[in-house]
Amino acid sequence: MNFLTRKEELILLAVLHLGESASLVKIREFLVNSTGQKWSVGNVYVPLDRMRRINYLEMRIGAPTAFRGGKAVKYYHLSQKGIRALVALRKVNERMWAGVRGLIFEKK
């Protein structure tokens, strides 16, 4: 089976965290704040678009607002398929991390 890439995982998590307000702008803001790294618009858009096309994400179109220059906004939320993929990845992660020692001490 194909796992999500790290980028996709982060984006799906961000969408979960943001809930109702998960637009591209907010997702990007969230990612920048929580990872401390630079995310270009394209960096966010491309995986977002891909996951929409393979139905991990669903979307809803919001009302246009003035400060967006009168443009509508797309809000994303996870589909059942997306949730399943995320859960599967988490299980694998936990299994892989379980019993790993030493790393935490070294870091101290």
Add this chain to the structure above:
Amino acid sequence: MINRFHVPPRTARSLLRRFLPKTDRAYLSGDFDEIYSSLYDEKGQRRAGLWYWCQLIQSIPQIISNSLYWSFVMFKNYLIITLRNLRKHKAYSFINIAGLAVGMACFLLILLFVQYEFGYERHHKKADRIYRVNVEQHRPGGVFRARSSPVPLAPTLHSELPEVLQFTRFLSFGNSLVSYEDKQFYESDVYCVDPGVMEMFDFPFVLGQAEAALADKNFVVITQDMAVKYFGREDPIGKSLIIEGEIPLNVTGVIKNHPKSTNMNPQILISFKTVESLVSPSFFTNWISQQLESYILLSPDQHVRDIEDKIEIVFSKYQSSQDVRVLKLEQFKRMHLYSMTSNSKNIKTIYIFLAVGFLIILTACINFMNLSTARSTSRAREVGMRKVVGANRRQLIRQFIGESLVFSVISVVCALFLVYIFLPMLNSLTGQFVQFADIGRTGILLGLFGIVLLVGFLSGSYPALFLSGFKPALVLKGVLRTGMKGSMFRKVLVVAQFSITIILIACTMILGKQLSFMRNKDLGFKKDQIVVLRNNNVELQKNIQPLRDVLLQNPQITGVAQSHQLPSSIGMYNDVTWEGAQDEERIELIFNEIDYNFLDTYEIELLQGRNFSKEFPTDSRFARQEGRSLEQAGSVLLNEEAVKRFGWEEPVGKTVIQTYGETRLYFNVIGVIKDFHFSSLRNPIVPMNFFLREGGFRYISVKIRTEDTGKTLGSIEDTWKSLNPHIPFNSFFLDTVFEQRYQSEERLRKLFVYFSVLAIFIGCLGLFGLASFAVEQRTKEIGIRKILGASDSLIFILLSKEFTRLVLVASVFTLPLAYLAMSFWLKGYAYRININSHVFLFLCAALGALAIAWITVSFQAVKAARANPVDSLRYE
């Protein structure tokens, strides 16, 4: 939270919008704008603007590759469907690809031919600055242009005009005998040239130095071919070539062989100073007679018109008051295609070729359109399904155009293969040396690419629009019947296709008629069974009587005559005024010098007066002595045209005055000969005068009987060798010269034959496909008709009726068009067939097209008519 909107930098924004995928454009640009606005409020306009630009550069590549990726996924699906269809309908695919491939191959061949023609003289870097000085004369009979000009012209222009940087003259030696030790050959490309030639033209030296190679008298530069021919492996430099048996020439240089794509290919270049010892000094100051071709090199960025004006001023200083000659410059680069001095312009052929190429490609495209729309029913379901699943019309159009592009690409590969096979044939037909590797040239590659796109879009456009217009609900219910909507358009296409075929057939036939007319027309003299012997030996020229006597003892030889020029290649003019001319008006006559036997040997009819005769000593007074008076007049023969120009009722006994600068020579007219055609029948008959000469002729014409020409030829050669063992024997048949004259017409005719065959082939392929489709559609109908008692022949008529009607409509449209085109073409010939008496040929073309259509359709029709109705009506 920030809630104010700021407009981002305008250029960046419009740039961004251009690259965003259509479906997400509004949202994405909104996202960009939102972030920009918040940054603007936080950090100010400059930072925000900077951010916007950075984002643009970072994000656009990713976004583009993303949308490309997704469109490729769809493309893969289209490609699979296309290839499946291709495999499933093998016959249909074969017809399409074969038609397109043949059409494209044709077009590619033509393209190669055209680029070769345009490549002439390109290896001479200064070709655009080199001009030949032509002499033009405006006379009541029309404009006469000559390539040759007076001897002192070029050096005078060079010394008087600063714009003329360099000059060279080309004085032809004609067909001259060249020898080295015991090797003797006749060479036709021998010229005397000025040293400037090496600076003007790019003749790369293999041996020797360009600067000094032609600096002094009796220096000669030869090509590699010549060097090998005469010297073999010896070093040619410093060796001595003998020309015309008496002039020794010192080889000072060897140049590379000329490329094939040139008309400037002198093999032996002799220094011009050599001429000084051969002619009288007046040769170099004679502004009247035009002996040689003059080329000049202009400094960059000159206007030809300005220079022509300046040249005219210089020239007028040396012209006499009666001189009406005007000098014109002709660019060396343009000479091959746009020749000013010859009637057959190559550019015309090129246009004809391109037009034919496009017609053939068009036929192939029409095939494709016809077959795809005819087969639309079989794809209607697919279209319906795609529409139901959510494909929009644009995507479907893209799919079908993509499909025809795939066909087009496959065809072009086949076409390249065909070109590879047939290129040698085209070369032998056109006499060119196009290589397959030339396809790699940028021009050709662009053409190739263009033709793939053109064919793809042209032939895909109609099916795409047609097929994508289906209503899914109807199609899936099975309501749609057999693409009837397209049948009208299809008919138009078939008519167009047949029109092209009929035009090509008609043109080919008229072309052939005109050609055979020109070949078989009575020229006014007998050109057949005449063997011409070249005689360049001065001693032998003085007296050929012994040779003549021995030759005439042979019963197969009926006549021996001598002349200065052959009837096939008369090209020298003299300026003449005549008794009774107003204000000493002058006209230019073609002249030839002949012996007593010339008229009899060539069977030229004498209409009035008498032939030259030994009984009249005055006949032979042609010596160009100065100041002869009327009492010492010589004799001249005129042709009918000359008499007509002079306006004489009773020509015999009248006087013609040949003017020669200030010199005047008087001649009495002793006879009038019937007009004869000496040049191509493209040209009208021109006035001529003939003079008698006792000896010094370059050509001996021997008339032989038709039986056993080979043996007679052998005995002529034996006779020659036994009498003149040291002089090489060189002979040819006169009619071969005439054959060569119509080479370009013959070439055109052959090409038209091939192209019509190809057009017919492509058309038949399409018709065959259409017929098989029609039969398939009407299987049930035919079955029922047969059960109800229709005979096989009735079914056959039923099926071929429609196509017959289409061909008839096509003929009605195109025959007038072909008629007009051909009468226009025929206007280029002074002597031509009367097109109105050949109208039946056009009917033949139409009937031919009809016959071809019937044969093609009948394959399918017979099969359908013979089929057992049970097979088609049974339901399982």
